[in-house]
Amino acid sequence: MHSFKTIALAAAAAALTSTAAQAGVVVAWDFQNATAGQVNGIAASTLGAGVSNATFSTGNNGVEDWGGNKLSLTRFFSTTTTPSLSFTLANTVDHLTLSFAQVHNHNPGYPTYRQYKYAVQLYSGNNWVNLVSDLIASNATSGTTLALDLGNTQLGAGTYSMRWIGYGYSRGTDSNTEFFALDNVTLTSHVPEPASLALVGGALLGLAAASRKRRT
Known part of the structure; x- marks a missing residue:
């Protein structure tokens, strides 16, 4: 079973991949x-x-x-x-x-x-x-x-x-x-940078919250 940490990291990677896929020269x-x-x-x-x-x-x-x-x-x-x-x-x-x-x-x-x-x-x-x-x-x-x-x-x-x-x-x-x-x-x-940062930031905040929960 995937841990929440693994899922959060995957979400962050997916956010980065999604923004990168749209950026660059079209033609x-x-x-x-x-x-x-x-x-x-x-x-x-x-x-x-x-x-x-x-x-x-x-x-x-x-x-x-x-x-x-x-x-x-x-x-x-x-x-x-x-x-x-x-x-x-x-x-x-x-x-x-x-x-x-x-x-x-x-x-x-x-x-x-x-x-x-x-x-x-x-x-x-x-x-x-x-x-x-x-x-x-x-x-x-x-x-x-x-x-x-x-x-x-x-x-x-x-x-x-x-x-x-x-x-x-x-x-x-x-x-x-x-x-x-x-x-x-x-x-x-x-891809606007603020949107990219928000997506990745949300995933990382989820990771941090999960880590705190395990320590309590």
Whole structure:
């Protein structure tokens, strides 16, 4: 028969294992595994446990090599021409952060606006919803890495898609020569530390109580 001490230690270990199982990279793309000009079907560079069918589409143009580093390049970026990704989950993930580097270019002399807005959206089988909106693409923000806390977003087992859409152009309905590039796209799941400590602390308090009871 297991002693209470053994059970308490097992509970503590289970709490640690449970939190560890949810933490870490869910899926990521660094585009180094893509071929030059590849537009669709770009495989993920990193897959978390229980993640499959992960692919990326640049929307148009394809992957380009910039100074020895490959990235996803979308020309004529708009609300209908969008870089996107998809993946399938076998398990629930939550406390998500989406991070990526966004590169912008303005070609002097072309009648386009030097900056525009974009949003990141999620599709879960019903409709596209904004995860974050009114981000700015411009020369000033080019090369910036964003880490977007997706708050209480929880993804259960199933297939999901994300996309980047552009809007807010001063001329026309697309970015024209203002290309939209992405690099190091990473979706990460985090477990809040206070919750982890509370789970483990509860198990250890149970162990301490059992030890005191045996001594009395």
